[in-house]
Amino acid sequence: MLCRLLYVSRLSDAGASRITSTMQDILIVSALRNREDAITGFLLGDGERFVQVLEGPDLRVTACYERILKDARHEDVRLRLLVGIDERRFSRWSMCGLYLSDLDDTVLSPPDIGFDVGGAGAGALLQHLEGVALRHAHRLDALHERLIAAS
Ligand SMILES: Cc1cc2nc3c(=O)[nH]c(=O)nc-3n(C[C@H](O)[C@H](O)[C@H](O)COP(=O)(O)O)c2cc1C
16 A cells, blocks of 8 residues: 655754755665665755655555654654555655755745744645645756666
8 A cells, every 4th residue: 555654853963964965865875775665755854854755655664764763863753644645746756855955045936945844734744845846856857866876
């Protein structure tokens, strides 16, 4: 059965001290590992928080989440959504993501700057992730190719 999992977390000091390479390291491992597990998804970071959506076979997604929970690069990991699905909404990349501060202000539309992960409902977070992913899809396609090639 397919499922969708969404969580939010806070960057730990270990992750924040070198956020750009942290994000890169996470994405390189995730893009390859998730591809082997038929997992797809998207990860957004804003320098303080992560929001990630994972979609795929439920046992593999939960096994992946168990590993993510133990990762010292973030903390205060909170599961916001775990549901069975018929269709993926994030099928384009095994994993890809953006660190919002990396983006040029002119590329970034105002609603993307910071996201209220504490207050927002899971539906709103999903929609936000989907919107950002779609807006930057071409850049993310290129990044995903590089991630797979690098691994
Ligand atoms: C924010 C964040 C997101 C991550 N996303 C994934 C992911 O989608 N897939 C994955 O395999 N590992 C992901 N990881 C890395 C895992 O925590 C773990 O380091 C990796 O799966 C290797 O696990 P292993 O050393 O037990 O084999 C993520 C880590 C963090 C901090």
